[in-house]
Amino acid sequence: MGAQRVAIVGVGQTHHQAIIDGSIAGVVRTAAQRALDDADMTWSDIDAVVIGKAPDFFEGVMMPELFLADALGAVGKPMFRVHTAGSVGGSTAIVASDLIASGLHERVLTVAFEKQSESEAMWALSVSMPFQPPMHAGAGGYFAPHIRSYMSRSGAPDHIGVLVALKDRLNALKNPYAHLHQDDVTFESINETMMLWDPIRLGETCPSSDGACAMVLTNEAGGDAAAAAGRPPAWVKGTALRSEPTMFAGRDQVNPQGGRDCAADVFKQAGISDPFREVDVVEMYVPFSWFEPMWLENLGFAPIGDGWKFVENGVTQMTGELPVNCSGGVLSSNPIGASGMLRFAEAAMQVRGQAGEHQIDGARTALGHAYGGGSQFFAMWVVSSTKP
Amino acid sequence: MRDVAIISFAQTKHAREISDINEVEILMPLMTEALASAGIAKERVDFVCSASSDYLAGQPFSFVMSLDAFGPWPPISESHVDMDGAWAMYEAWVKMQMGKTDIALVYAYGKSSPGNIRRVLSRQLDPYSLGPLWLDSVSIAAMQARLGLDAGVFTEQQIAEVVVDARRHGAQNPFAQLGGTFDVAGLLEEPEFVAPLRKHDCAPVTDGAAVMILAAGDVARELSDRPAWIRGIDHRIEAAALGVRDLTRSTSTKLAAQHARVAAGAVDFAELHAPFAHQELLLRAAIGLDDSVTVNPSGGALCANPIMTAGLVRLGEAAARITRGDGDRAVAHATSGPCLQQNLVCVLEGD
Numbered sequence: 001m002g003a004q005r006v007a008i009v010g011v012g013q014t015h016h017q018a019i020i021d022g023s024i025a026g027v028v029r030t031a032a033q034r035a036l037d038d039a040d041m042t043w044s045d046i047d048a049v050v051i052g053k054a055p056d057f058f059e060g061v062m063m064p065e066l067f068l069a070d071a072l073g074a075v076g077k078p079m080f081r082v083h084t085a086g087s088v089g090g091s092t093a094i095v096a097s098d099l100i101a102s103g104l105h106e107r108v109l110t111v112a113f114e115k116q117s118e119s120e121a122m123w124a125l126s127v128s129m130p131f132q133p134p135m136h137a138g139a140g141g142y143f144a145p146h147i148r149s150y151m152s153r154s155g156a157p158d159h160i161g162v163l164v165a166l167k168d169r170l171n172a173l174k175n176p177y178a179h180l181h182q183d184d185v186t187f188e189s190i191n192e193t194m195m196l197w198d199p200i201r202l203g204e205t206c207p208s209s210d211g212a213c214a215m216v217l218t219n220e221a222g223g224d225a226a227a228a229a230g231r232p233p234a235w236v237k238g239t240a241l242r243s244e245p246t247m248f249a250g251r252d253q254v255n256p257q258g259g260r261d262c263a264a265d266v267f268k269q270a271g272i273s274d275p276f277r278e279v280d281v282v283e284m285y286v287p288f289s290w291f292e293p294m295w296l297e298n299l300g301f302a303p304i305g306d307g308w309k310f311v312e313n314g315v316t317q318m319t320g321e322l323p324v325n326c327s328g329g330v331l332s333s334n335p336i337g338a339s340g341m342l343r344f345a346e347a348a349m350q351v352r353g354q355a356g357e358h359q360i361d362g363a364r365t366a367l368g369h370a371y372g373g374g375s376q377f378f379a380m381w382v383v384s385s386t387k388p
Numbered sequence: 389m390r391d392v393a394i395i396s397f398a399q400t401k402h403a404r405e406i407s408d409i410n411e412v413e414i415l416m417p418l419m420t421e422a423l424a425s426a427g428i429a430k431e432r433v434d435f436v437c438s439a440s441s442d443y444l445a446g447q448p449f450s451f452v453m454s455l456d457a458f459g460p461w462p463p464i465s466e467s468h469v470d471m472d473g474a475w476a477m478y479e480a481w482v483k484m485q486m487g488k489t490d491i492a493l494v495y496a497y498g499k500s501s502p503g504n505i506r507r508v509l510s511r512q513l514d515p516y517s518l519g520p521l522w523l524d525s526v527s528i529a530a531m532q533a534r535l536g537l538d539a540g541v542f543t544e545q546q547i548a549e550v551v552v553d554a555r556r557h558g559a560q561n562p563f564a565q566l567g568g569t570f571d572v573a574g575l576l577e578e579p580e581f582v583a584p585l586r587k588h589d590c591a592p593v594t595d596g597a598a599v600m601i602l603a604a605g606d607v608a609r610e611l612s613d614r615p616a617w618i619r620g621i622d623h624r625i626e627a628a629a630l631g632v633r634d635l636t637r638s639t640s641t642k643l644a645a646q647h648a649r650v651a652a653g654a655v656d657f658a659e660l661h662a663p664f665a666h667q668e669l670l671l672r673a674a675i676g677l678d679d680s681v682t683v684n685p686s687g688g689a690l691c692a693n694p695i696m697t698a699g700l701v702r703l704g705e706a707a708a709r710i711t712r713g714d715g716d717r718a719v720a721h722a723t724s725g726p727c728l729q730q731n732l733v734c735v736l737e738g739d
Contacts (some may be wrong), residue, residue, distance in 0.1 A: 060515065069730075082467065082470075243465075
């Protein structure tokens with residue numbers, strides 16, 4: 001990291017749901033106001049605003065940051081818009097972190113959102129373009145062959161995806177902000193859902209959500225002040241971005257080099273040599289259940305081919321050695337543009353001890369992970385309860 | 389702040405329509421040119437940041453494919469903004485402040501020709517109030533011009549003078565789309581397009597792209613005989629609702645110019661991103677440039693206005709002039725949104 005330390009002193013999010021009956025401005029402002037309240041700040045305390053979201057097409061507003069300047073209290077301030085595929089929520093938080101780490105600003109508000117009810121994301125993603133392979137009915141159709149390939153390589157049995165979905169949906173019952181609250185969910189109920197993109201069942205798929213997430217980031221003085229006031233901050237120990245080509249025949253879409261490099265970079269910055277032992281809790285971007293074992297391997301938590309065994313042995317449950325997605329994850333709430341920032345924010349909530357019923361006791365070090373595109377864009381940060 | 393300079397810049401010959409090649413094919417020769425000009429291989433680039441709009445490409449995540457122009461293998465540290473390329477440059481500059489990033493490559497592109505840009509830009513408006521009216525970009529700018537004329541902030545004569553200068557400069561710029569010799573009286577005889585604007589008061593519809601390379605400190609000195617150092621940079625935004633703004637002044641530009649410390653020294657020339665002629669006059673006033681300062685020696689956006697790119701081109705044109713020794717201190721400016729809603733101001737200096 002740069003010369004300046006970065007602290008997360010405020011986190012806010014909406015109650016994610018299929019349709020938030022309000023304006024886009026209302027959605028982002030709700031999350032931002034909650035983050036400011038959590039940080040014990042007001043709008044005038046903020047130096048700059050960084051906003052991110054996935055494609056403008058999803059709400060039909062070109063460069064929505066322009067019309068959201070008022071709602072986010074950005075008038076007269078620098079306002080910055082990030083757009084990096086599904087990883088955008090993570091990339092946005094990293095730009096905000098950079099604005100503090102560089103010494104440019106002292107207090108930055110960062111927000112990410114999506115209002116999927118304004119359109120139909122699956123078909124918005126499926127625009128047929130000349131000279132490009134078609135997406136075939138959204139992201140599930142794109143990712144299903146990657147999952148099938150993972151199953152073939154690793155010998156993972158069919159039920160692993162259902163186990164992941166069951167864990168995340170049960171975790172979501174502990175998170176009041178999660179979109180899906182399926183009180184009576186069971187292995188059988190998920191297993192019996194319709195097969196959408198073989199091997200991905202409906203029950204192993206993320207929902208379409210409206211929602212937003214916001215964080216207030218400060219410099220070291222701001223983090224110290226929050227700690228002194230009894231509001232422990234999360235400290236940023238490392239941030240990393242990686243991208244790789246979409247159509248390059250040499251890339252491995254099951255275990256992408258970009259994800260491996262990004263994880264190695266962020267763990268090195270955080271001084272972590274054994275991620276499985278040294279990371280207490282993980283929020284990873286799992287839009288389809290099978291990506292949990294795939295990313296466990298890609299991020300270096302599990303040996304290659306063993307990710308599914310971690311799932312089967314309960315390692316990633318809240319009671320396991322490496323709890324993953326205690327919030328319920330993307331499988332329980334997917335406001336796309338915000339989903340990456342939710343991972344980053346939930347990681348911060350865990351090390352701040354503010355995750356409520358889905359808190360892992362004593363969590364000190366957490367990874368926030370986001371990915372996008374066809375698994376070629378990655379953003380990650382490591383946050384800690386102690387200063388770097 | 390860490391010293392960071394623009395050391396290389398490449399742009400397309402901007403045109404009304406570049407229809408026979410796609411965005412990757414437009415960008416690739418520019419990448420090669422910019423890297424060759426800096427004398428480096430792409431492996432030395434520590435960070436890449438780009439700017440584009442899905443609404444121009446007609447495709448969600450359109451930037452995903454254009455990254456192929458750089459060839460990001462092995463995987464690279466990379467980001468993208470849905471703003472003008474000047475803000476991509478800003479993100480790269482921020483990244484370089486933290487010390488580990490020494491060389492950054494920035495690119496931006498926009499093809500307006502496949503759609504109707506006036507209607508496309510109306511999608512920037514508040515989707516609940518103005519957006520449903522499909523109020524187009526030229527009509528909004530015309531209302532701003534009318535307000536300025538009525539308030540006596542500028543005259544039709546002055547607007548025409550901006551166009552005469554821009555076209556004269558454009559004729560000297562091999563990358564410009566428009567250029568030529570005109571006089572004020574002749575321009576004022578042209579029919580109004582969207583009153584009070586005439587066609588020549590409006591930027592042309594343009595396809596184009598640009599690539600820029602930034603380097604920090606000693607690396608910049610190693611790679612360039614005369615780097616264009618970024619001595620101040622800031623950006624500010626105003627409210628979206630047109631009715632709550634004083635459209636005859638650019639308050640966000642004024643604020644950004646103060647934070648970029650424009651007034652700390654004499655300005656030799658300025659590259660201002662004014663898609664409409666009267667906006668150049670508003671920008672001059674907001675930045676505090678007196679009549680002795682040459683504005684838009686490249687011809688400016690009035691001679692080529694690739695959307696998402698024209699602001700980055702202002703930075704690149706100003707830097708290229710500094711590097712050539714055509715001046716020691718320049719102001720470069722970029723804008724986004726209706727009626728100059730969001731503005732970035734950068735001060736560039738030679739050694």
